[in-house]
Every structure is written in structure tokens, then in C-alpha cells.
Amino acid sequence: xxxxxxxxxxxxxxxxxxxxxxxxxxxxxxxxxxxxxxxxxxxxxxxxxxxxxxxxxxxxxxxxxxxxxxxxxxxxxxxxxxxxxxxxxxxxxxxxxxxxxxxxxxxxxxxxxxxxxxxxxxxxxxxxxxxxxxxxxxxxxxxxxxxxxxxxxxxxxxxxxxxxxxxxxxxxxxxxxxxxxxxxxxxxxxxxxxxxxxxxxxxxxxxxxxxxxxxxxxxxxxxxxxxx
Amino acid sequence: xxxxxxxxxxxxxxxxxxxxxxxxxxxxxxxxxxxxxxxxxxxxxxxxxxxxxxxxxxxxxxxxxxxxxxxxxxxxxxxxxxxxxxxxxxxxxxxxxxxxxxxxxxxxxxxxxxxxxxxxxxxxxxxxxxxxxxxxxxxxxxxxxxxxxxxxxxxxxxxxxxxxxxxxxxxxxx
Numbered sequence: 001x002x003x004x005x006x007x008x009x010x011x012x013x014x015x016x017x018x019x020x021x022x023x024x025x026x027x028x029x030x031x032x033x034x035x036x037x038x039x040x041x042x043x044x045x046x047x048x049x050x051x052x053x054x055x056x057x058x059x060x061x062x063x064x065x066x067x068x069x070x071x072x073x074x075x076x077x078x079x080x081x082x083x084x085x086x087x088x089x090x091x092x093x094x095x096x097x098x099x100x101x102x103x104x105x106x107x108x109x110x111x112x113x114x115x116x117x118x119x120x121x122x123x124x125x126x127x128x129x130x131x132x133x134x135x136x137x138x139x140x141x142x143x144x145x146x147x148x149x150x151x152x153x154x155x156x157x158x159x160x161x162x163x164x165x166x167x168x169x170x171x172x173x174x175x176x177x178x179x180x181x182x183x184x185x186x187x188x189x190x191x192x193x194x195x196x197x198x199x200x201x202x203x204x205x206x207x208x209x210x211x212x213x214x215x216x217x218x219x220x221x222x223x224x225x226x227x228x
Numbered sequence: 229x230x231x232x233x234x235x236x237x238x239x240x241x242x243x244x245x246x247x248x249x250x251x252x253x254x255x256x257x258x259x260x261x262x263x264x265x266x267x268x269x270x271x272x273x274x275x276x277x278x279x280x281x282x283x284x285x286x287x288x289x290x291x292x293x294x295x296x297x298x299x300x301x302x303x304x305x306x307x308x309x310x311x312x313x314x315x316x317x318x319x320x321x322x323x324x325x326x327x328x329x330x331x332x333x334x335x336x337x338x339x340x341x342x343x344x345x346x347x348x349x350x351x352x353x354x355x356x357x358x359x360x361x362x363x364x365x366x367x368x369x370x371x372x373x374x375x376x377x378x379x380x381x382x383x384x385x386x387x388x389x390x391x392x393x394x395x396x397x398x399x400x401x402x
Binding site: 134137 | 280283385
């Protein structure tokens, strides 16, 4: 750790992640959760950019590109949930009779793209990888050490819990279905992580946007057709 | 020490993170170090990660003879590692300069630049010997408990700032 600024940004990231999970537990608005999550991620990038080291700067720019990739898709997923259940609030979504997954399967695929990017798994672990895989030394995490690295890891775990909880919204009617869906999703993430290599950011941006936006368009069209 | 300090210390011993630096070796010892990570010897099952960042590492694994240009970089990497740390010198070249001891640019071993804890002989060292060396280094680290951080944060950051401002002397190129 090199700067006062880094310490401040790391703590803001932690506070925002914890706040997101707490807001989810209190069943607040999905859009509010999205914005608080974005604040945390941006502060992590700012913390990495506060250091003049080139590894850290490069990692921060790649992290920004990752955010650019998954945030529109996450908003589209939330809008899809709104179109099915009629509300952004989590308590209304949880009280919907049928599991949302049956009406929005393709949108769930789009959400797993965002999940893969957030979990820092291949092929999207471009700014910093989860294991010892080095990416321009350690990307965003290069200039952190000691307790501040630990705080970053803890904040990352809270974000994982949050995104898995959003995945869990898709089968909110029965507990067995929920656990099965989450277990299968996490298993698929681990398999994909071990099978794919790390790709470039240009590929990630074009592929994820192209596939994500076309899948969501297709799903919305299906929803629209179903409503007749 | 308190409960959390004991826990942290124990986790540090049970899962050391390495950083490997090649100080001009023939790459024989480097290949053997990386071979430790392959499925035959597989140190990753013990939690040993080859982290490439000195700021995240516990143990510095150095191979190769050291020359004056390398010495600056090696000292820089050693300074960036947080306490407690250990240094392992690998191979005949790392311990004393090996067959290249008399060459004009060779300083003659890692211990001419930084304090070394474990010497692993061999040319190249066998992966089993390297793993043995890491375990020995862990024994040494176990007694090297970090004291309570008495320096206030502001003074620490001031030191870091001066370290950054004096980087011209440590620069190797340009």
C-alpha cells in the first residue's frame, strides 16, 4: 500500500459491498442495489489508479472495461425481471407464484455472463485473476498488500454473495429448486473457468455485448409474444 | 500474541506464497522450480501459490548468479516484500556463483545482496530438494513472528512516500 487514498477507497469498497448484501437481505429495490454496487466497484478502480505504478494503472483500465461490459447486461436483466413480475422491489419478486427462470431462461444466461465477469473467472478474468494466474503482475490488486488486500478479498466475497443471490431470485418459489439452480450455476462456472483460457478485452467486449444483447432481445420478444 | 495474530501466523505458515526471481541463471533451476507446480510434485495442494507480486509474497525464491545490474532489481524486490519474509537461494549458482564464480560480471551468489535463509544445492536442484528447502524456510519463518506494528500509520505512509521519491537511485535502466 502506497497511498492514503488507497486505504480510503478500499474501505469504501468494503462498505458498499456489505451495504449491498444488507440491502438485499432487507428486500430493498434492485436498482438501488445496482447503484451501490457500482459505487464500490468504481472506488476500487480509483484506488488502483491512485498509484503511479504501470501495472496498477493497466489493471484499473481493464477493470473499467469489464464494468462497461457487464453493467448494461445487468440492467437489462433487471428490466426483464420487471417485465415479468411488474416490480423492481425484491419482496414483490419473491412473492411471484411461478419461478422466474421458466419465463426468462435466456436472460439467466446473460446473468451468468455478468456472474463470470464478477467472479473473475476465465475467459473474463482480464483485470485480475482469482488464483495465482498472473495478469500483468496482479492487475488491479498489484499495489495492495497486507490488511488492505485482505479487505479487498472480503469485499469481493460479499459481491459474490450478492450476485449469487440475484441469480437465486430466478427460482424463488421452492428451496430445493433454488439450491439446485445455484449449485449447478456455480459448478458450471468452475468448469468453464478450468476449460477456457483468458481472452483479450476486445473479444470480451464484442462477444459479451453481441451475445448478451441478442439473447435478451430474443427473450423479450418471446415474452411479448407470450402475452398475446 | 492475540488469538487473531496466532491464527494469521498459522495460516501464513500453512500456505506460503512464493515469488520466484531469476538472477541470470541458465533457467535449469527455474524449470525445476516451476516443475514443482506440475501434477507430479504439485505443491499447490499445500496452498503454495506462485504469486508474481512481491507485495503479496512470503518467500522469495532466487536462482542464478547475481550480477551488478541484477543486484539492484533483487534488492528492490526484497525490499518490497512485507515482513515476515524468507529467502531461498536455489542451485549452485544461487548459493555461491557455481562454476561462474570467477567471471568478471558475477557477484557470486545471492547472499552478497540480500540475507539468505535456506540454500538448496544442486545443478539443477531436484524439485524434491526445492520443496524440502521451502519447508525448512517455513520452520525459520515460524519463529520469526512479526512484532506488533508500533509505528503509526502516518509515519509508515511517509516512509513509503520517501521510498517512492528515492526511486531514481534504484532504477536499473534509463
